[in-house]
Amino acid sequence: MKKKWAMVLAAAMAVCGTLAGCGGAEETTADAAGRVYAVEAGSAGEAVANEKGFQTNAVASQADALMEVASGTSDAAIIDLLMAGAMIGEGTSYPDLVHTDELTTEEYGVGCRKGSDLASYINSVFGQSYADGSMQETAKTYGVQEALVEQKASEFAASASDSDVAYIQDKGTLIVGITEFEPMDYKNDAGDWIGFDADMARMVAEQLGVEAQFVVIDWDNKIMELESKNIDVVWNGMTLTDEVTSAMECTNAYCNNAQVIVVPGK
DSSP, X not given: XXXXXXXXXXXXXXXXXXXXXXXXXXXXXXXXXXXXXXXXXXXXXXXXXXXXXXXXXXXXXXXXXXXXXXXXXXXXXXXXXXXXXXXXXXXXXXXXXXXXXXXXXXXXXXXXXXXXXXXXXXXXXXXHHHHHTHHHHHHHHTTOGGGBOOOOOOOOOOOSSSOHHHHHHHHXXXXXXEOOBTTTBEEOXXXXXXXXXXXXXXXXXXXXXXXXXEEEOOGGGHHHHHHTTSOSEEXXXXXXXXXXXXXXXXXXXXXXXXXXXXXXXX
């Protein structure tokens, strides 16, 4: 399955370098008449749906959006291409769903509190892990290697005061805000959080000398969760939108993605 998904993703990314190459906005808008689109509240999918004037049904997660389509309570869903590759089609949880138009091209990043030196620390781990190949190996485990963005060497710049890195090391935990989102953050049969993002977060926690703790959050409240220090980082296939980058201290982009429309197969 993961090999198959990597091939699908490579083809999609090659074709979808621009919106014009992804099925066409005019066709999508015309097809949208009368449709209700399930979207995750606060997500990039919801943002593009609102931008295009689509009628939406906001739900708690992208997984819930797929359930809406499968049950027939929404006509379509808008979710991340990376999730679509893992969750729909032959051999997946939703074999009768397919994705059609790609509505955007975008990149993922990790979000920290505004002004936090944690983003700089994560960038340094990204650079090291890309150079030694461990980031690529982790990506292959979850079939997202074709989406990886090359990471340059980056030196950690610690804050002279009010350091988030020091705060996290003092308390002994890196609290990671997530939603259930295969292949980035999801539970295995034993109930443990796994996925590309989960494994990379553990790598950073290990470098910090602390334990990674995963907390499911309301995605629409991710900025508030950060600012209140209920979590230390948002690490869950988060699209680097203008809203996100203005409200958070974000890392370098690490994965390419797109927002796609999911519908029942014919």
